[in-house]
Amino acid sequence: MGRIVLDKVSKSFDKIQVIPPLDLTIEDGEFTVFVGPSGCGKSTLLRMIAGLEDLSAGTIFVDNEDVTQISPSKRGLAMVFQSYALYPHMTVRKNIAFPLRMKKMDQVEIDKRVEAAAKSLNLSDYLERKPGQLSGGQRQRVAIGRAIVRDPLAFLFDEPLSNLDAALRVGMRLEIAEMHKRMNTTMIYVTHDQVEAMTMADKIVVLRAGIIEQIGSPLNLYHKPKNIFVAGFIGSPKMNIFSGPTAEKFNAYYVGIRPEHTTVSMSEGSWKGRVGVAEHLGSDTFIHVHDTGLQDVITVRINGDISVKNGDAIFLTPQIEQIHKFDAQGLRIE
Amino acid sequence: MAHVVKPSKFGAFGRPVLAWVVGLLFFFPIFWMVLTSFKTDADAVKPEYLLFFKPTLENYLNMTQNYDYWRFASNSVITSVFATIFTLFVGIPAAYAMAFNPSRATKDILIWMLSTKMLPAAAVLYPMTFLTKSMGLYDTHFLIIIVLSLINLPIVVWMLFTYFKEIPKDIIEASQMDGVNTWGEIKEILIPLAWGGIVSTALLCFIFCWNEAYWTVRLTTTDAATLSKLIEGNRAPEGLFFGRLSAVSTAAVGPIVVLGWFCQKQLVKGLTFGAVK
Numbered sequence A: 001m002g003r004i005v006l007d008k009v010s011k012s013f014d015k016i017q018v019i020p021p022l023d024l025t026i027e028d029g030e031f032t033v034f035v036g037p038s039g040c041g042k043s044t045l046l047r048m049i050a051g052l053e054d055l056s057a058g059t060i061f062v063d064n065e066d067v068t069q070i071s072p073s074k075r076g077l078a079m080v081f082q083s084y085a086l087y088p089h090m091t092v093r094k095n096i097a098f099p100l101r102m103k104k105m106d107q108v109e110i111d112k113r114v115e116a117a118a119k120s121l122n123l124s125d126y127l128e129r130k131p132g133q134l135s136g137g138q139r140q141r142v143a144i145g146r147a148i149v150r151d152p153l154a155f156l157f158d159e160p161l162s163n164l165d166a167a168l169r170v171g172m173r174l175e176i177a178e179m180h181k182r183m184n185t186t187m188i189y190v191t192h193d194q195v196e197a198m199t200m201a202d203k204i205v206v207l208r209a210g211i212i213e214q215i216g217s218p219l220n221l222y223h224k225p226k227n228i229f230v231a232g233f234i235g236s237p238k239m240n241i242f243s244g245p246t247a248e249k250f251n252a253y254y255v256g257i258r259p260e261h262t263t264v265s266m267s268e269g270s271w272k273g274r275v276g277v278a279e280h281l282g283s284d285t286f287i288h289v290h291d292t293g294l295q296d297v298i299t300v301r302i303n304g305d306i307s308v309k310n311g312d313a314i315f316l317t318p319q320i321e322q323i324h325k326f327d328a329q330g331l332r333i334e
Numbered sequence B: 001m002a003h004v005v006k007p008s009k010f011g012a013f014g015r016p017v018l019a020w021v022v023g024l025l026f027f028f029p030i031f032w033m034v035l036t037s038f039k040t041d042a043d044a045v046k047p048e049y050l051l052f053f054k055p056t057l058e059n060y061l062n063m064t065q066n067y068d069y070w071r072f073a074s075n076s077v078i079t080s081v082f083a084t085i086f087t088l089f090v091g092i093p094a095a096y097a098m099a100f101n102p103s104r105a106t107k108d109i110l111i112w113m114l115s116t117k118m119l120p121a122a123a124v125l126y127p128m129t130f131l132t133k134s135m136g137l138y139d140t141h142f143l144i145i146i147v148l149s150l151i152n153l154p155i156v157v158w159m160l161f162t163y164f165k166e167i168p169k170d171i172i173e174a175s176q177m178d179g180v181n182t183w184g185e186i187k188e189i190l191i192p193l194a195w196g197g198i199v200s201t202a203l204l205c206f207i208f209c210w211n212e213a214y215w216t217v218r219l220t221t222t223d224a225a226t227l228s229k230l231i232e233g234n235r236a237p238e239g240l241f242f243g244r245l246s247a248v249s250t251a252a253v254g255p256i257v258v259l260g261w262f263c264q265k266q267l268v269k270g271l272t273f274g275a276v277k
């Protein structure tokens, strides 16, 4: 089991409130991602769940037990840090075995578990090495191994992939997702990268300045963002959001249309513009269109085979059913 | 990160020369002292015998036979060892708490601790002498150990604090997640990671204890008297016996020099080996 409930949890550092009172339930077995811009309080929230940070107010329950005053080690949660936080003076074997040794587990059982974890993480050949002799990806695996052996109620990840290079990050992302499918243990994963959030999560919690902007499945956030912050944050390239006379025609203060929901033509369409930069990804091309009169730049995403030149006249037509409408407060209008 | 320094002309040639000059400059008085310790008191003051003279062991024999060198030496060892252990025993938890669980007062406490070193020792000479005598602690090992510990505690806590600060907080927190208690944290994580720093702190503390003269001379007579007291005792009123004094001094600094020599490697050993990033 591993159901985590936050009840009116808040946090202030000195007099500055970083997390206003907040309620959140994470169901057992769920892969929940906290996503938001840097400094919005994701790590603070995770660290409060871990017990590394005291709460200013509120209660945290793990499996209906109030753990607010319980020390980190007794909460049954395992954490993977962005910096890996391996013990540099211990071998990989000792690193992974450390939490078990602290539990005074029988040495035979420790060895069995360490070997099994190492095998599943492709670390068997590195057990006698020190962390300093490993690559970034391997260190990350050791950190995960150290979490796995404990068989925790839930895993907490704080931006675990942000120190890895892009290729490794994609691979590890997949591995962690697979690990979740295999173990079915609750995981809370913090990232500022909406792609990670979208690809891994069962449930995404979008945070801004300590406030939950929206909770939902990746597709739910993509299709029905509650406000223009979520609309702009989720999805890549970003949704085009503009106000003005065109928006008013849709009976909204703000109108949003995703780059992939705009049809492009060289001869006719609703909005006329001029091609600025075209980013060719191969499969797709992102075109930055200027002078539409809607906002400075409108981004559209088109098939990579279509070729356009800088300065060409271009016509855009939004897919009406894909238009997002928001009121003057930035809240979604259905 | 290793910094690659491009060897300049000065770096290749001037640096070793400079190092040697500085080294010799510092070494010369010690060298002179050792030489003088093998001269008779009469020869010691004659410039023509500066380097070439008839060596004698007279001073050393005199020292061990008439002055009970070994008692002073063992007192020095006992007080310095126990004072160092006690200082670390108090200093490690204190520095640990301040490095990893700082409160708003931590900075002020650190400054305040250092400020106690600014008080002139002479200012408390009378109360210290009076108090220790009336408490029956005068000239006891216990007193000297406590005094040496208290004198060195501020410096030791400061040094340990700076070493502990270099340990990434994440590692400490990871160990807390992994289920260590406070003592385990100190034993399993803190001490191994800061080992180089702790050893150099201990060594420095030991040297300070060994060399301390103000209080050891004034708060002892015979039972707990250290080598400092022995040197001081050879400062005879009728004039200085340089040969004898040099022998005593050589015998007093000898152990500490040897200790420093053996601990060299430990002192340069680094702190972390690439755990973070």
Ligand SMILES: Nc1ncnc2c1ncn2[C@@H]1O[C@H](COP(=O)(O)OP(=O)(O)O)[C@@H](O)[C@H]1O
Pocket (backbone or CB within 6 Å): A013, A018, A036, A037, A038, A039, A040, A041, A042, A043, A044, A045
């Ligand atoms: N120990 C601390 N003392 C004071 N302020 C802090 C501390 N930790 C975090 N903060 C502040 O809390 C806010 C949220 O930080 P954090 O949770 O690390 O954000 P995130 O992980 O989303 O980037 C930031 O404004 C940060 O400056």
Ligand SMILES: [Mg+2]
Pocket (backbone or CB within 6 Å): A042, A043, A044, A159
């Ligand atoms: Mg963070």
